Amino acid sequence: MARYGMVFDLKRCIGCNACVIGCKQENSLPDGVFFTRTLSEEYGVYPAVNRVYIPTLCNHCEDAPCEKVCPSGATYTRPDGIVMVDPDKCIGCGSCAVACPYDQRSEMKAEAFKDGLFGTGEITPFEKQGYPRYTPGMVTKCDFCSGRVDAGLDPACVVTCPTDARIFGDLDDPNSKPSKLIRERGGRPPLPEKNTRPKVYYID
Amino acid sequence: MAVKDLPIVGDSFKLGYRLQRYWDTPMASAFFFGELGAGLFFVSLLLESAQGMMAGLLITGLLKTYFHLSHMGVPTKSWRAILRPDRSWISRGLIGIVCFIGFGGLHLLNVMGYIPGFGGLLKLLAGAAALVVMTYQGFAMSHSTAISLWNSGLIPVSSLTYSATAGVMVLLASVPESAQFLIPVALILHLVVAAVLLSLLHAARHGSPGARKSAELLTRTLYAKWFFVLVCGAGVLLPVLLLWFAGNVPLMAMIAATGTLAGYYTFRLLIFKAGVFEPIMSFRP
Numbered sequence: 001m002a003r004y005g006m007v008f009d010l011k012r013c014i015g016c017n018a019c020v021i022g023c024k025q026e027n028s029l030p031d032g033v034f035f036t037r038t039l040s041e042e043y044g045v046y047p048a049v050n051r052v053y054i055p056t057l058c059n060h061c062e063d064a065p066c067e068k069v070c071p072s073g074a075t076y077t078r079p080d081g082i083v084m085v086d087p088d089k090c091i092g093c094g095s096c097a098v099a100c101p102y103d104q105r106s107e108m109k110a111e112a113f114k115d116g117l118f119g120t121g122e123i124t125p126f127e128k129q130g131y132p133r134y135t136p137g138m139v140t141k142c143d144f145c146s147g148r149v150d151a152g153l154d155p156a157c158v159v160t161c162p163t164d165a166r167i168f169g170d171l172d173d174p175n176s177k178p179s180k181l182i183r184e185r186g187g188r189p190p191l192p193e194k195n196t197r198p199k200v201y202y203i204d
Numbered sequence: 205m206a207v208k209d210l211p212i213v214g215d216s217f218k219l220g221y222r223l224q225r226y227w228d229t230p231m232a233s234a235f236f237f238g239e240l241g242a243g244l245f246f247v248s249l250l251l252e253s254a255q256g257m258m259a260g261l262l263i264t265g266l267l268k269t270y271f272h273l274s275h276m277g278v279p280t281k282s283w284r285a286i287l288r289p290d291r292s293w294i295s296r297g298l299i300g301i302v303c304f305i306g307f308g309g310l311h312l313l314n315v316m317g318y319i320p321g322f323g324g325l326l327k328l329l330a331g332a333a334a335l336v337v338m339t340y341q342g343f344a345m346s347h348s349t350a351i352s353l354w355n356s357g358l359i360p361v362s363s364l365t366y367s368a369t370a371g372v373m374v375l376l377a378s379v380p381e382s383a384q385f386l387i388p389v390a391l392i393l394h395l396v397v398a399a400v401l402l403s404l405l406h407a408a409r410h411g412s413p414g415a416r417k418s419a420e421l422l423t424r425t426l427y428a429k430w431f432f433v434l435v436c437g438a439g440v441l442l443p444v445l446l447l448w449f450a451g452n453v454p455l456m457a458m459i460a461a462t463g464t465l466a467g468y469y470t471f472r473l474l475i476f477k478a479g480v481f482e483p484i485m486s487f488r489p
Contacts, residue, residue, distance in 0.1 A: 017217075032215075037217050038217060039217055039218060039219045039484075040217060040218060040219065041218065041219035041220075052219075054219060054484060056484065065348060065349065065350065068291050068292070069291070069292050069293070069294070069344075069347065069348065070288065070291075070292060071284070071285040071286070071287065071288050071292040071294035071295040071298070072281070072284035072285055072287055072288065073284070073287050073288050074284075089281070089284060090277070090278060090281075091276055091277065091278050091279075091281045091282050091284050091285055092276050092277015092278045092279075093275070093276055093277070093282075093285060093294060094226035094227055094231075094275070094277070095292070095294050095344070097226035098224055098226050098227055098345075098348060098350060098351060098354075098479070099347075099348040099350050100350055101349060101350040101481065101482070102350075102481070102484070103222050103350075103481040105226070107226065107277060108277070109277075110277070135278055136277075136278075137276070137277025137278040137279075138277055138278060139226070139277060190484045191482065191484060193412075194349050194350070195349070196349075
């Protein structure tokens with residue numbers, strides 16, 4: 001069984017946010033909800049100023065704190081390591097959201113489903129086909145586009161990235177691209193001191 | 205630029221500290237009323253005050269439940285919160301609340317003479333369940349490493365001490381005859397609350413960058429005036445002074461109790477609002 005993970009190449013990310021748009025489109029996300037973000041930070045002192053882009057998404061932790069605190073059993077880990085949220089079981093208590101050190105949970109506020117993307121109360125055909133996968137009020141997150149992965153495809157953010165800054169694959173396969181990059185370029189997980197053992201790594 | 209110098213970035217696409225925004229006023233109100241009701245019940249149980257026990261059960265049973273349901277994204281499925289006591293403090297707490305209402309109600313009926321027998325056992329079970337409700341919310345918060353301010357053993361201690369203090373103060377204000385016994389207890393509990401607050405702030409100021417940011421929010425920037433005026437002033441200093449100099453005067457006891465509750469509610473609210481997620485800084489080249 002594969003153990004899926006992702007590598008972010010910070011040298012390649014140009015902060016175009018195509019991944020963010022690809023994710024929103026693939027997952028039919030309501031207004032204000034993001035499963036992935038590309039954070040930016042400027043540092044240094046003029047004239048030696050630099051800007052870095054840091055893509056973020058759910059890290060699908062091996063020891064997922066969101067799963068441990070979920071009182072309803074809605075959050076679970078698939079055998080391939082993808083941490084999922086069952087919309088039929090989620091009660092929207094938010095305990096997973098305050099337990100995730102990476103702030104990667106999103107509230108699917110009921111109003112967003114009623115107001116629609118344009119805030120007019122009109123639900124577009126695009127929203128109509130996508131919203132049934134969520135329960136209004138639930139708290140959810142990125143699932144590595146599990147439907148696409150099951151079909152043998154890469155997540156939407158990975159295929160949308162124009163610079164190949166996102167690399168997805170099986171971390172248990174030593175010959176997979178992410179495994180090689182982690183090994184050769186010293187991949188680092190985010191906030192390792194939180195002991196969540198993320199399956200997302202950063203290389204620079 | 206050091207991590208501590210990074211700004212609070214809200215919901216933007218910038219790197220920095222992010223304020224916890226998932227548990228807000230309804231959850232703080234639920235925590236407040238849950239601990240207040242359980243604390244009042246527990247103190248009333250020790251002093252055998254049937255009215256206090258009834259008030260405690262009603263506060264927890266009605267107000268805590270109402271605010272929890274108003275917080276839930278999917279309230280119709282909230283019964284599912286009981287399903288994972290093996291791993292979730294929310295589940296354990298919900299079981300505690302059910303036991304508290306059940307055994308507490310039975311004990312109250314027993315005290316009022318409606319049901320005979322098992323008095324001692326019911327009292328023990330009701331008291332134990334009340335203690336669970338007084339503390340579990342602290343464990344639910346401190347269990348997570350995500351928000352450094354909450355990830356402290358002092359949070360369950362603060363739940364227990366605030367809960368007991370609020371219970372004592374409400375009973376003191378509503379049953380003036382008990383003043384002789386309750387005033388020294390209330391004074392000691394307020395001093396314990398002050399010690400817990402100081403320890404919490406000390407731990408935060410010497411903790412991880414996220415905890416330091418939270419301490420800064422509470423004592424120097426965004427929430428400082430609320431923290432000092434309501435949590436410290438109205439919640440600790442005012443009741444201690446009033447109880448010390450005029451605790452036997454019923455009006456003063458009522459003002460002191462109001463101050464304690466105002467401080468306690470503000471503490472509950474601010475501890476949520478001052479919780480921050482730490483930035484992912486280790487990747488800066």
